Amino acid sequence: MIKYTIQRILLAVLIIACAVATMFIMIHAVPGDPANVMLGPRATLEIKEALRAKLHLDQPITTQLFYFFRGLLSGDFGFDLRSNRPVLDIIFEQFPHTLILVTSALVVSTIGIPVGCYAAIHRNGKFDRVVGTISVSIIAMPAIVVGLYMLLFFSVKLRLFPVIGAGDSNDWLDYLWHLTLPVITISIAWIGYISRIVRASMIEVLNQNHVRMARAFGLPESKIMSRYALRIAVLPSITMLGVSVALILSSTVIIEIIFARPGIGSLLYESVLSRNYPLVMGAVLFSTIFIVAGTTIADLANAALDPRARKEAN
């Protein structure tokens, strides 16, 4: 397990390094002077010269990459072109809103576990069939349409929920009220997805020898389910949750804009519109690091719970 953990973490670091380098090379692949790209056409010559010197643009690209990595390691993601504040400070201001949204969506998505379990136990029953059809239809539903429809029906037409903002952070009830629709928008598809995964693995587990053995010994059905079947059946969805962090974080851009919430997605969008390049880079890299960390933790958790996963990886 220790060997696997070290391997997995090294791989994660390597992936992050590659992701950073790719982004870096992309900026330099754009025709023209990166200083021009970053500052836009209105910048004066002096500002450009200053930026060039600051970012070591006058030096060979390998040296630039080295400085860039060194900066990242010391937490320097560059400076906001407008306020000249460190990018990381601005990201840390906005990120909590996104983190709350993503975490709440993940928590709500776990409703899929009991749903999938129940469907598997009562396989081919009415509940199973209804849930099966609904989940197939909602799994791929684009968050953008779900979000806009939610906004249209529940906020604009029925006036049940607020239209914009994240609410007052000090008033948790108000904050929660603002959080409801965005969270439902994200989790609706994941409830369907997780229930399907749990159902499939539960059906597999229920046919395994150790469960049949437990039945043969006459253990009560509830105990068989909770102690022997569910524990194994939930494993694949843990890996899935790790992957889902990437997709959910990605969809928060759209969700935050639709519901006019603050967060890293809105921040990124505003920086894109104002061509505030260091902020765009910073937000993307920060999210990427967060995602790689998420998938790595999910893999490690899965390996800790299921020794088979460790073997497969090697």
Next chain:
Amino acid sequence: MSLESSGQVETLRTSSITNVISKLIHDPMGAVGLLIVISFLLVAIFAGVLAPYDPNKIDILNKLQGPSLQHLVGTDQLGRDTLSRLIHGTQIALLVAVVSIGLAVLMGSILGAIAGYGPAWLDFIIMLIFDTMRSYPVIMFALAVVVLFGPSLTTIMVIIIATSFPTYGRLMRTQTQTLRKSEYILSAQALGIGTPRILLKHVMPNTIGPILIVASMDVPFVIALEAGLSFLGLGVRPPTPSWGSILNDGYTYIRNSSWILFSAGAPLILVTIGFTFLGEQLRDILDPKIGRGL
């Protein structure tokens, strides 16, 4: 359903295309999926004939009108017929989906086959490329690329290819790894057939089924991505009609002209259901085993 003796997945070769289609039609879910997909393809091809108006014809006097006999789903803020715009938007949506997924499949398959069949160091490098590209949050990565290279149809397609080829690559790699130890590949090797030929003639055909399933399920995501970027004003340039930009018009006028938003969401939902149902049924017919981990 017959599985091959070595326990490999059943492929298109063993169950012929006509057989697959007849199975699709006889299942309600598959039939609905196929019907929706074919309808959208027809709408895209015959958009010019089907659209009652020119999608870009501005008629300010009739702006933001509700549904009527002249304009079945009303008009937008410039008086353009929403239905005509949605019909023409189908072209963009399907064009982006088909071209970029096609190229992503091609790129992913080649790299995946090399990774699965080649030496371990090459496998490691290619897998690292896959993992790196998969680690980006798609929409955020897309925004960064758009700000660099400017919004256009080509940029969208490049983004989609860059973020989705690893999925096909990984799938292809797994398939190739399973196949390379099978007897018919080993005997092909023993006969002295070159590696490119083995990959092209013997490995690739056996992986079409699973790739087709994943590609079909991928279509809604790609269409949603294009719609999302166009919604943010970073996709297809106006006045070209795209479902995303129509959604954005609807979002702007959500309070008084909600039918724009409502009708622009409908084709996205329909197309999603169509391709997902089709993919699900294809999976059940071609290969009940894959897809769980995807």
